[in-house]
Amino acid sequence: QVQLQESGPGLVKPSQTLSLTCTVSGGSISSGTYYWSWIRQPAGKGLEWIGRIFISGSTDYNPSLKSRVTISVDTSKNQFSLKLSSVTAADTALYYCARETAGYSSGWYDWGQGTLVTVSS
Amino acid sequence: DIQMTQSPSSLSASVGDRVSITCRASQSISTYLNWYQQKPGKAPNLLIYAASSLQSGVPSRFSGSGSGTDFTLTISSLQPEDFATYYCQQSYSSPFTFGPGTKVDIK
Numbered sequence: 001q002v003q004l005q006e007s008g009p010g011l012v013k014p015s016q017t018l019s020l021t022c023t024v025s026g027g028s029i030s031s032g033t034y035y036w037s038w039i040r041q042p043a044g045k046g047l048e049w050i051g052r053i054f055i056s057g058s059t060d061y062n063p064s065l066k067s068r069v070t071i072s073v074d075t076s077k078n079q080f081s082l083k084l085s086s087v088t089a090a091d092t093a094l095y096y097c098a099r100e101t102a103g104y105s106s107g108w109y110d111w112g113q114g115t116l117v118t119v120s121s
Numbered sequence: 122d123i124q125m126t127q128s129p130s131s132l133s134a135s136v137g138d139r140v141s142i143t144c145r146a147s148q149s150i151s152t153y154l155n156w157y158q159q160k161p162g163k164a165p166n167l168l169i170y171a172a173s174s175l176q177s178g179v180p181s182r183f184s185g186s187g188s189g190t191d192f193t194l195t196i197s198s199l200q201p202e203d204f205a206t207y208y209c210q211q212s213y214s215s216p217f218t219f220g221p222g223t224k225v226d227i228k
Contacts, residue, residue: 046208046219046220046221047208060215062216100212105154107155107157107167107171107212108155111166112164113164
């Protein structure tokens with residue numbers, strides 16, 4: 001049973017860079033054909049897909065955030081990471097990492113529990 | 122971007138009721154449509170993928186139908202644990218987008 005766990009600072013100052021890591025346990029991030037995604041949800045609001053990475057390193061980002069987002073993978077640590085630069089209060093949200101199978105509409109069937117990031121001075 | 126809409130935005134129902142939630146895409150997405158249930162303070166839980174396939178471990182009272190632009194999630198007999206918010210999500214093209222959600226609460 002694969003489990004995902006987000007980690008990172010809960011408070012980030014405006015204009016700084018938000019950095020989060022998703023640690024995958026119970027399976028290798030390198031095995032299989034999966035996309036590893038970041039999704040966020042402001043309090044009381046809906047879900048927004050941020051972007052994803054394939055194990056090859058290829059990435060796909062939401063154009064609304066593309067200029068500020070970088071997703072990377074570290075297979076040695078079985079982790080993938082999110083960096084979001086120049087944050088503002090609008091980036092305050094619960095951030096989730098999630099897994100889907102590549103090649104068909106599998107949906108995101110494995111999720112982390114989420115980590116709350118607040119942007120405030 | 123493909124825009125997703127849901128109706129109703131909220132509904133009140135009783136245990137045992139049959140409940141249907143509609144999702145519409147701004148363009149055809151074939152059957153690249155997934156449904157999630159989210160309870161307060163929890164991550165979304167995948168119910169239905171590819172429009173009508175039941176995710177492993179999800180009770181059979183949940184079902185999905187539709188193709189193209191119009192989709193439906195049906196709960197055949199609402200149970201106490203089903204009171205939650207439901208989201209549809211298109212996986213047809215990036216950026217992958219969600220509907221605004223439908224909150225199902227107790228009548």
